[in-house]
Amino acid sequence: MRVALMVTCVNDALFPRTGQAVVTLLRRLGVDVEFPAAQTCCAQPMVNTGYLDEAVAVVRTFVSAFAGYDAVVTPSASCAASARHQHALVARRSGDAGLRAAVDAVSPRVRELSEFLVDVLGVTDVGAYYPHTVTYHPTCHSLRMLGVGDRPRQLLSRVRGLTLLDLPDADQCCGFGGTFAVKNADTSVAMGADKARGVRNTGAEVLVAADNSCLVHIGGVLSRQRAGVRTVHLAEILAATE
């Protein structure tokens, strides 16, 4: 099985440790993951802001970078959802039958990390050790676009040393929403503040999620509040060992 890492543009530039954690974790599980260097972005920022014409070239780059792999693994539920649900839309807009065929071939192979671990590799105990109290925020796109269900919680519950605390109103959006976070900054922050209050009330040391984009927003609010709660991507917890 040829497996590619789709690290995502946000992780590449701002959270390289998340990408490194995926590499560490998959190697430990016997998967020789490759990193196609031609990859850039899933085009979601353009699509969700309405710039469909601009997204066409980005999707073209995406399908050419990941052509031929059996699976494309990514530590972002939102970017996986973009590839699986929006690339076809962009390809239709392009009017290019070749691009449509390429998208049809690549996008079903894109798997968010917890989906890949549980569904493709069939593991829930990844041999991780993380001696902290943790609360889990199910991101909207993981929950409602991908339908990852409780896979991340299954994985977290098998991590030795980890105490998982329930987050109240967990399925409420944190307010990030891509360009929503700046176009409607006041509403975004109001939603983030409520989410941050929920996180603080759990008493957890660490907030975990399957998307660094949501974590950078909630973490930004928590940090401004001097809340003392760290935000850590799911991959980094699953990669941690004794």
Next chain:
Amino acid sequence: MSATFVGMPPFPVAAREKLADSQLRRNLAHATGTIRARRAHLVAEVDASVDGGWEALRLAGAAVKETALLSLDRQLVTLEEALTRAGATVHWARDAEEANGIVTSVVKAHGADEVVKVKSMVTQEIGLNEALAAEGIAAWETDLAELIVQLGEDLPSHILVPAIHRNRAEIREIFLRTMGDAGRPAPADLTDTPAVLAAAAREHLREKFLRAKVGVSGANFAVAETGTLVVVESEGNGRMCLTLPEVLISVVGIEKVVATWDDLDPLLRLLPRSSTGERMNPYTSMWTGVTPGDGPQEVHVILLDNGRTRALADEVGRQALRCIRCSACLNVCPVYERTGGHAYGSVYPGPIGAILNPLLRGVGHDPQIDSLPYASSLCGACFEACPVLIDIPSVLVDQRAKVVDAHRGGLPKPEAVALKAAAAGLAGARRLAFGERFTRLGLWFARRVGASAWTSARDLPPAPPESFRQWWSRTDGGRR
């Protein structure tokens, strides 16, 4: 006189003001939280008791509406024939002005200077009360919440619960201050106990029900094969308006039509569960034209377009016309819960309003309308709750593309420059250089466009010493 949404600022500006109102935030969180819990309970009940559960019911409801919309040309003619056979007079109205003109002329033909109204979204959409007032005709809202909004010279902020932004202390104050000017005054010893407030409204309204010659309604559904109109309500005040006056005028959006009587079955089960969180609504009124000796003896039905054919022509957006105005999407929306309905600048607020207003009125000519498709974090809770499976997030994204397309060719905004530059950079990336380019672009965007918007209440994480791809290249993917 009642207030108007005309001239409202774009959503982000209107939202900022509303977010500062902590009383409003509390009222909304309490009200939507209560309805959410009731709805969830009833959905679970259907899951446990109906074959295929709630999903099967949603599919059936969506199919009924979709079938009617895709054959709307035929359904409307069938409806007109059935109504005419049953003794009703059918009028066709292209827009608000035509519809208001028809209502006004019917009211004047009977020498009336007032009408009683059933709660109706469509008459608010066309500004009927204001149009009638301009002709010296008083329109009395008889739904309790609409009465509160009208007496308070306020605007509705929710489809189902238009006074959701008011608590009972505020309502008591409005009744004491204003009822006397509009008719029977509230008793001087009025308290804010819900039953006492409702009793005051009952006394006030009864006088109007018994006096009015003309009633005005909308309709939740219009059955083409039988010519039957349906109004679903909770209070019975609608029933009063539909049965007591001599003349009844119903304004019906053309998307309200369903083909057959049986089509009502899934819709009447979906609507109360999704809207009020009840198994069945207390009052369902159905009438077919004129029944001699019983109820209004002159029945007018105005079939209204007002942008609906424009929406129907939109391949992605037309599903919004399935909407049965239950407001489940409002009650689950994290944006609506924090800003309330007024920020959307329309009688149709919340997620459905964010797509319906641009679809009905078109994008590219009004910054307020153009801001609505962006008034969402695309969390998807609305789609999950919608009883007729309207994929609101996908329509929002599609409407955003239409907003962008409508503005192509003019002077680009900073956002357009940034996203075009990002797209160009991302499409033509050359391996190693990409990481730095992306970071530089991000910093440029932060400085020019989003910095204060992001950092006024949120910290940014420190930039890492090297990008992932630099690390991969330097260490051969961590192998050295």
